[in-house]
Amino acid sequence: MWAVVPVKDFAAAKQRLAPVLAAPARAALYAEMLDRVLAALTAARGIDGVLVVTNEPSFARRDVRVVPDRECAGQSAAVAQGARILAAEGHRAMLTVPGDLPRATAVEIEQVLTGHERMTIVPSRDGLGTNALALSPPELIRFQFGTASFEPHCAAARTLGIEPRILRLPGLCLDIDTPDDLALLQAMAAA
Numbered sequence: 001m002w003a004v005v006p007v008k009d010f011a012a013a014k015q016r017l018a019p020v021l022a023a024p025a026r027a028a029l030y031a032e033m034l035d036r037v038l039a040a041l042t043a044a045r046g047i048d049g050v051l052v053v054t055n056e057p058s059f060a061r062r063d064v065r066v067v068p069d070r071e072c073a074g075q076s077a078a079v080a081q082g083a084r085i086l087a088a089e090g091h092r093a094m095l096t097v098p099g100d101l102p103r104a105t106a107v108e109i110e111q112v113l114t115g116h117e118r119m120t121i122v123p124s125r126d127g128l129g130t131n132a133l134a135l136s137p138p139e140l141i142r143f144q145f146g147t148a149s150f151e152p153h154c155a156a157a158r159t160l161g162i163e164p165r166i167l168r169l170p171g172l173c174l175d176i177d178t179p180d181d182l183a184l185l186q187a188m189a190a191a
Helices: 022-045 075-088 106-113 150-159 179-190
Strands: 002-007 047-056 065-067 095-096 119-123 131-136
Touching: 002 022, 002 075, 022 047, 022 106, 047 075, 065 075, 075 095, 095 106, 106 119, 106 131, 119 150, 131 150
Parallel strands: 002 047, 002 095, 047 065
Antiparallel strands: 095 131, 119 131
């Protein structure tokens, strides 16, 4: 299975952290979290490759495939672009995760893949967002990423007669969007 990771321009990333972090610190934090996500994906058994959809000029890694974000219309459009590419190449499944999961691990990614059939979903910590989504085939549903995407993604699967497999995994559930998320991450690191 291939993974698709949509990557924002670093300078525009993590705007909701502006009350506690200046722009250069937000960009550096996002780049560090992205590195951790990509390291976890490339180390996970069952991930055949990683496709990054981005226009970030400073992004460069040899262990992933990079394609330009043609639409520049957000996470859903970038993931849909990746899904179309993979489907056109004959891949029968994909996993998508965002780049802001600093506690993502190869072990948890492997848990998503193990037992996956049609749709496996990992919600965000608050249960509203989607932090990992595995689909077979890649274009199984219309992507609806955003603050409250978990229920719409599940509903889209159920419309097709598919009961989504839901996993709550602590590393994949923690995305860093708000000052409270950042404080939680810092407290975990200090413990």
